[in-house]
Amino acid sequence: MMKMKLSPPAKINLSLRILGKRQDGYHEIETLMTFVTLEDSLELELISEGKVTLECEGQEAPSDHTNLAVIAANAYLQEAGLKSGVKIFLEKHIPSGAGLGGGSSDAASVLRGLDALHDGRIGRASLSSIAAKIGSDVPFFLGYAAAWCRGRGEVCEPVSFSGFDRSVLLVKPPFSVSTNWAYSRLENAKKIPGLPYDSQSSPWGDLSNDLEVPVFEKFPLLGIIKRWLLERVEVEVALMSGSGSTIFAILREAEAADHLMIRIRSLFGSQTWVSSCKTQFMHL
Incomplete structure (x- = not known):
């Protein structure tokens, strides 16, 4: 039985500029984002059955196939060519619909966790590609902590603010x-x-x-x-x-x-x- 516990963090947008509408219907943005210490609690358990299940408690969030954590797990298993399944237990502390990226953070943690449980089977580049398809904020949560994010939010440039925690x-x-x-x-x-x-x-x-x-x-x-x-x-x-x-x-x-x-x-x-x-x- 293989399990992993993770703590998906919330984010805040220190700055957000909208630069215009793109041909694909999204907006071109430039935003400076950073993690904060408000976190969800997430546990992954690999199972032999080829399905993804979710148990969700705490702050209101969907507990079905529309939850980004479930979408991320299914996307990872498909990309990795795996027939196994995953049990996800999610305890929500980050409120939904708040602009704090809770769902995106959960999805990114699922991607990172599943790849770690499978010994880096698909790697960072593939994780980033999957993340961008799930949501614009998801690539940021793969581990940048603080970054300028451009495009529709998926192009991340890490920045360092050592000594400026508040x-x-x-x-x-x-x-x-x-x-x-x-x-x-x-x-x-x-x-x-x-x-x-x-x-x-x-x-x-x-x-x-x-x-x-x-x-x-x-x-x-x-x-x-x-x-x-x-x-x-x-x-x-x-x-x-x-x-x-x-x-x-x-x-x-x-x-x-x-x-x-x-x-x-x-x-x-x-x-x-x-x-x-x-x-x-x-x-x-």
Whole structure:
């Protein structure tokens, strides 16, 4: 019996620029992403039966064939020419529809784990090719930790931010945002007066997220949360991650996290999900 446990990390987009629409229907992007220490828990077990099964607990996520972890396992077995199967146990801590890449991270961990269990049968290049077909964020999660990602997100250039790790607050109201919807609204969206969109200076460069314009237009609460965070002296940077609905804040001091979490829940409601974690610039 061969098993492996993995800890798929969440990510935040420190910056996200939309450069235009491509002929294939996707958008050309340039984004700076990094892992954070919020993680799912995933266990793989090889079985003789030629099927993939999933048991999923925790944060809401599909537990059928539409789950990216299952899609990744089936894609790996097909690419490797294997007739065996896999049992996947997934404990979700990363919320879905949050812009934190939880599903993509799970898929990448399945690919890495299965290749390790099969002694590197298909290798990194094939893993990257499979990952890009599953989703635009999946190649990043194969182990870059921090990278500029271009194309539709699948072309990753690792970067090093040694010494720049920070404490991070993640704030997600009780709703999700569809990535496809957010991109579809780019051309017609308008900024809401009084909400913050300007680029922010940081040790990682000038940071902004072009998707805030369409998302804040429909969900102004996200812009209000971002504005409130930026007004706090403890906060160095605050932005929406990906297409939302998570707003993250990079803190000047880790000690500020606890009291900010209490204030956020008090102001924005007990159903608002808040988590404290850290950037994780070390590569897997």
